[in-house]
Amino acid sequence: MSSSSLSDTSTGTLVRRRTFLQAAGVVAGATALTLAGCSDDTPTTPVDPYLLSLQEADAGLLNYLYLLEQLEAGFYQQVLDVPPTDLQASDLTYLRDLRDHELIHRETLLFALGSANAAPVPTLTFNFSTLNLTTRAGVLAAAKTFEELGVAAYNGVLHLVADTTTLQLLAKIASVEARHADFINELLTPNTFATTMVVNEGPLFSVAASKTPTQVIAEAAPFFLPYKVSVTALPTT
């Protein structure tokens, strides 16, 4: 009896996990099981309904950037919905621009996912409880965090995108994200040029800092809670 129900449970677990991963955009077909990584899990491992496992290749990269654009757009929308009392009218004008840009980026990535026959991750509501969004300084500091993280994220994965048309579109977005980062820095600390994000690295001189998906997701983890994001399937070379 107990062994039978355990068996049923484990089967159900596997099925649910597969279903979830397909819903999260894992490519259907012969490789789906490998991509999902089910073979690594023992049947009794509990399903984590809050685990977002991004898929391989371009689909995974697009979902990764889609998540980050969701995060940025969500952040600016939150600020516009409940602006701090000391935020100036001129600040709001520009934050509205930034919200628009991030929203457009987000919708572009969502369309790109569909175009690549890859299911998108769900629309998330973000957890901004670790941020102080009740003051101008707090909002701008948070914006700087998001923008610098976004730029470093794009710079860490652009070259891994296989589809050249999509790559060029993503690069056009990344370029505007770099401008955002400098703009927010200007608002936060006027007349300082943020040079800490320009680095020398091996044979490369004066290039923008980059971060791997693992690094980015670790930094952004508090905002995704209760969701956790796994980027282990993303390409690295």
Next chain:
Amino acid sequence: MNILSILDQLSSPNSTTAAPRRHVLHQLGAAGARLVAAGLPIVLATSPAQARPSATALDAVLLLLKLEELQVAFYTQAASAAALAAYQADITTIQAHQRGHLTFLRQFLTNAGVAVPATPTFDFSGQRGNTANPVLFADVFTSPANFLQLAQQLEDAAAGIYLSQAAVFTERPTIMALYRMQSVEARHAARIRSLRQTLLGTAGRAKSWPSRADTAPSALIRVPAVPATTPASTTSIYSFENNETQLVGGSRIVPYATLLADASKLVQSNSLAEAFDELLPAAQATALLNIFG
């Protein structure tokens, strides 16, 4: 230090196929042959599917080299201009970044067995070193406003030129390097735009990203229009930034009218064009560089 070797360690072993190798060999001739003979990766690769005759990988590197040489010359002159004393910190920083890019590109060519061409002499008045020619850009180093509006155009163009030239390459380490240099150019452009906005005050607008709301520079860099016209006509580099048609995989047009139709997704009329920096094609980039040197 061997850049190609280091870059190769970062690259996927599967990222170079035989066809692009043959293709680039054809393009690079003897230089390419030496590269292969040395057992080095072909980082100057061009995808046959996307290649145009005028946009080879070697052309791309040489174009970027001239762009960086132009920028170094521009900021070197600016660094000794008394009228621009207020901007010296930024000028020094940007100049150092451009020199870093120049070092990389020169090393890139050297390691590929290609002789680095001599640095041109640049004339930022647009007179091409001949006082009989009209002055296209007056008082560039004696007027802060004129300096900033030319600097803005050069930096915006640099961001767009890196976007167009990076697209020529298929080797991932090269693509990574160029886009990360591109990102720095975009920051420069944003920084210069902030300086210009401060100078314009309430009398004008220079957003940190190209926008139709911007106050146009009074002296515009003009490049060949696209599509080309007969007789030939020119256009501002910002005409490219007005683009609102974006493509994703399979060359599908992103249907923004539909995507942004929901009330929660309405955006301002300038936002769609602002949200993307645009490629400045090789022909326009070449024309731009030829104005100055």
